[in-house]
Amino acid sequence: MDWITKHALSLTILVPFVTCLLILLVPPERKTVVRVMAAVASGITLLISLWLCLNFDVAKGGIQFEERLEWLPMTGVSYHLGVDGVSITLVLLTAFIIFTGVFASWTIEHRTKDFLALLLFLVTGVFGVFVSVDLFFFFLFYEIAVLPMYLLIGIWGTGRKEYAAMKLTLYLLLGSAFILVGMLAVYFLSPTKTFDIPELLATAKFTTEQQRILFLLFYVGFGILAGIWPLHTWSPDGHASAPTAVSMLHAGVLMKLGAFGVLRVGMSLLPEGAQYWAPLMGTIAVINIIYGAFSAMGQTDLKYVIAYSSVSHMGVVMLGLAGMNAISLTGSTMQMFAHGIMTGLFFALVGLVYEKSHTRDILKMGGFAEKMPGIAVAFVIGGLSSFGLPGTGGFVAEFLTFWGVWQTYPWMTYIGVAGVVITATYVLRVVQKVFFGKRPEGYDDLPDARTTEWVALVVLGAVIILTGVMPRLLTDFLNVGVHDYLRLLGKV
């Protein structure tokens, strides 16, 4: 037990990885066994994440649950894990999404075993990224997550899946190319030649010019992952083509990783560079919000609507980062969590609707609420959070972000808030068109969600409302985390 508490973060990586290996040993025709194994593994990671949250010392702040192992001594690479107030919420988010994602993939019949093994492998990488505080491992886990994604979308996707898989993979690798160069530069410019983020924060001093160049590298590299305009085009294609669980994980978690990378690596290591580029970041974020929302409005494919809405909502996250004050950063990090849960719920729902009605074309749907009331209710909850109605997590996040940014760049708030209105328009339009109105011919025996399908709906819907009603559950963590970052930015 003592070992477990000391290595809780390692376990979040190991449990999915070991399960992935074990699944490979199960004969392919034993599909239920494989599904149960994946569900148990993701359940365990969820429990570990909750345990971490309960035991995180909010009064103390800083990086906690540290584990450290020298790895390649010559290089200054160490296996160094730890979570701060911000990354712990992202670990929790990942755990929620993968747990519900496994249940959302329950009905996959084609090569079930391979699918779940790859999904768990992907999750191994995602957890690894959030718990690493060594730049090198951060990068390594990120790269580990890329390949399974290609296969998951390429084999189990829908629509133009091969094109989308390739596009997504290449964009992400392009981002990692920038990150790699920036990372190596940080290493060689640091006095102690290290990748260790706490050590870098304590010792490294970069000149203003270096900071400006390096921040730009990290901003572009991580920004691609966060879907910044105009490098966002992989996201709608990729997310619309991916199988449900992968869309959930990718839009829900991995895009946050980009924003989190900008915060942890870019802004905290290179504060002067961040200040210098903040207006650019903010401007692009505003374009993201408006452009993403308008694009979502123009889609007829339900999944593309959600995918473009992610682009728009990631704009809110990036805008909050650009604001660089306590309120906007809290809002931004809260939006990472809130949007992750919300978009996870949306993709799960779209997957269900598609599975039952065999169409994703909004124009061909209508009146589904009558036949699938549960799905309709969950969709409305997600939608309300999407355009920030009070009582949902999205409201708290967007309100804080816009409030915070007002204090730094008021004009960005003026325009950004308009995005909320556009979001309301397209969400309500989709809800009205899909779930209400007259039901077209041929949809008379649509079933509602069944057994395992409820898991994602109930869990994620509950989290949205819970974080909306009791935002302190999250903001307690975020405040300490944000405070640490602000100290590094010289704002406290």
Added chain:
Amino acid sequence: MGANWTEIINLTLPHLWLLAGALLVLLAEGIIPRRWNAGGWTAVGVFVIGTLLCTWSTADGELWGGIYVWDGYARMLTALVMMIGALVCLSSVCCEEWQKTGDRGSYYALLILSALGFTLLSSAGSLLTLYITLEIGTVSLFALAGHRKTDPRSGEAALKLLIVSATSSAILLYGISLVYGAYGTTLYHQLPVGLLPGTGGNQMGLLGVLGMLLVLGGLAFKITAAPFHLWVADVYQGAPTPISAFLSTASKTAGFAAMLRLLIIGLHGAEDTWVTVLVALSALSMVLGNLVALAQSSLKRLLAYSSVAQAGYLLIAVVSGLDLGLGATLFYLLLYAFANAGAFFVAQALMGNTGSEEIDALRGLRYRAPGLAFAMLVFLLSLGGIPPLAGFWGKLYLFWAGASEGHYTLVLIGAITSVIALYYYLMVAKRMFIDPPEEETPFRFRLSLSVAIAICVVMTAVIGLYPRPWLEWSYASTFLTAPPDLPRSAEQPLSLSR
């Protein structure tokens, strides 16, 4: 010059063994019945024993006034070429492409002699040894490239290789004569003295610079750096596939081996000049190799252009100095050999079963030969630098070395072109794993080929999962026997502690 026989044998044992091995193979093929493939198995044995001899002989030294050097560096690269030789022979044992033509003995004997030349290249301590050993290694390859006698493309490959090699040799030789004219010596040891005529600066006469550039140009053909790469695709495509594997790994390893010792020992006084030239070659190889590879429909041509790009990546480390660069180059050569040879072996299995080397012939390979498809995926991802495979560490160390010397632009080009490379690697992976097969018949290939491929997969995975001992080996092998006036202390191998 004063060396006694024991010393000579001590220092040249692996090379002498290869020479004996070539004769042994001819003998074995002559007296043992054909169906036992005695020549092939003997050749595998010769290479394996040769590799063991390399690790066993720990004596360091020079012979004949320094024209032949046997040190840790030569030992590692000799062992590497011999390992490649063993794998190539192993894959050749079953190679149906030319089995029927009847002269297997000469095939293996020539392969061993070629390997002899390439292993000697890493020991060359003078420009003349460099030239002669290069010729020994290459001349045998003309015959080997043309070994698929019924296929006109094989003849074309042989002829192209002959003409290109002759041209590059001529350039090399001309450069050597200019260097000799300028400094009055061909010995690497004495060149720094000539390059630094008492001024303490990097002054080189025009004649010397021209000579050096011509020598580098001649070697650039060997390492297939752009723009000296135009022969690569045709030759790799036409030659018997095991020979393509040998050309793309052993020949390139030997080229780098020769180039590094020359640059570091002989030409370090002119570092500014050759760094500029090699930076340009590196950038050009990465960009051109990767872009042209995008348009290929033949698997062997794709691998050929990808190997041009790989030469560009390797050059990043070559220009990045002794501390990190040399070790990174050696490490990358090691892991590259397994991944690239493995990919060619898969191409060989493909040709044996479908008669086609088109990438499209790989469609649905997952259903027809799951093991083979998995192996190919491992090789491609390693070449593309995806963790946790060996290529990831290799690329990381190359880029690392580049960044340590401030070659950030080169590293950025490298990182971005790697993404292009992954596109065409993944297109191959897509054919194997996502596309449906055109026919269902499972692949059949000999056990020896599967063993060769399996060794490559295991090595790629093992180096990837546990890179440390291999890195240590590479960095320990950066110790070059060098004159005392080299800027770096030549007493100690690079320490691995921070």
